[in-house]
């Protein structure tokens with residue numbers, strides 16, 4: 793690749809955000825830690841990686857408390873939100889001013905076998921052990937080997953695209 797083609801490939805942050813904003817993303821909460829050390833954030837950068845061994849990949853802003861908690865504990869869980877959970881998604885994104893463990897005052901939180909926070913109303917609650925952790929620009933990419941799954945697929949999923957939330961019907 794020449795220097796010219798490298799500079800041709802450069803786009804602005806706004807162009808990047810506009811393009812990525814067209815990709816519909818399933819809305820999740822990524823959580824880590826236990827008790828008063830629980831941390832969590834709203835995330836759409838979550839995807840399936842492989843079924844052997846069952847693993848998924850998440851991208852977490854390196855400056856967040858949730859990222860620090862994942863790195864400290866080596867574990868995280870992913871809660872796939874249902875179509876009624878828009879308020880919870882905004883809450884965990886910090887839009888209502890909640891920080892740290894106080895975010896967990898909203899939502900029906902339980903603890904799964906591995907000690908990770910689990911949301912009772914989640915369509916899927918997936919616990920993982922970190923097998924890979926790398927820094928890429930502003931975000932860390934964590935690969936997690938799945939250690940526990942609980943499914944409750946009756947409701948539709950919450951999806952984010954074009955700067956707003958959408959409900960995806962279950963049927």
Ligand SMILES: Cc1cc2nc3c(=O)[nH]c(=O)nc-3n(C[C@H](O)[C@H](O)[C@H](O)COP(=O)(O)O)c2cc1C
Pocket residue numbers: 819831832833834835836837838851852853854855856857858859881882884885886887891892952
């Ligand atoms: C729809 C939506 C999707 C988001 N996706 C991500 C994501 O994939 N990764 C991430 O690090 N932050 C994402 N965020 C931003 C975090 O939720 C936000 O920075 C959060 O307040 C960080 O919390 P903390 O600092 O308490 O850990 C998203 C926010 C929204 C509203």
